[in-house]
Amino acid sequence: MFLxxxxxxxxRAAFTLLELLAVLALIAVLTGLVLGxxxxxxxxxxxxxxxxxxxxxxxxxxxxxxxYGDYPQTDDEARLLQSLLGRRGPLGxxxxxxxxxxxxxxxxxxxxxxxxxATAVLADPWGRAYVYAYKVPAVGWSNPGYVLYSxxxxxxxxxxxxxxxxxxxxxxxxxxxxYANRP
Numbered sequence: 001m002f003l004x005x006x007x008x009x010x011x012r013a014a015f016t017l018l019e020l021l022a023v024l025a026l027i028a029v030l031t032g033l034v035l036g037x038x039x040x041x042x043x044x045x046x047x048x049x050x051x052x053x054x055x056x057x058x059x060x061x062x063x064x065x066x067x068y069g070d071y072p073q074t075d076d077e078a079r080l081l082q083s084l085l086g087r088r089g090p091l092g093x094x095x096x097x098x099x100x101x102x103x104x105x106x107x108x109x110x111x112x113x114x115x116x117x118a119t120a121v122l123a124d125p126w127g128r129a130y131v132y133a134y135k136v137p138a139v140g141w142s143n144p145g146y147v148l149y150s151x152x153x154x155x156x157x158x159x160x161x162x163x164x165x166x167x168x169x170x171x172x173x174x175x176x177x178x179y180a181n182r183p
Contacts, residue, residue, distance in 0.1 A: 074136060077130060085100075140164055
């Protein structure tokens with residue numbers, strides 16, 4: 001049996017440099033996976049929220065059409081919001097109707113209060129205004145309904161409307177647009 005000389009210290013257990021580097025590399029890989037998954041989940045959540053908001057806006061537009069006989073004829077998103085708040089008729093005339101949307105369930109661009117500021121517009125989850133058009137210009141509009149969409153995560157749109165108010169889904173910049181009333 002080997003006996004250490006008196007006064008000698010016991011060797012201490014410690015990690016080697018290689019073991020420490022391996023642990024740090026493992027932590028870095030796991031952090032990357034967690035953050036990447038979090039970004040994916042966040043983007044998926046925004047897309048789901050935009051689809052739900054577009055569905056709610058579509059339902060409000062259908063209620064508007066039943067109440068006034070037509071959809072709001074505009075391509076101005078601020079006028080769309082004022083119409084859904086019961087303040088404008090289909091051709092832009094001032095009316096005193098009931099609100100068709102609950103504004104607390106939506107966000108507005110630049111956090112404007114739509115009851116005070118008539119220029120407020122509804123914003124999608126990426127902070128950009130939802131795009132709406134119906135019978136603008138009135139002559140030549142061949143689309144049987146309205147067009148309502150979010151420019152999507154990239155915010156790009158390449159003239160999403162063709163002549164007649166039909167949707168241009170062939171442009172690569174429109175590939176991630178989220179449309180109401182479309183699968």
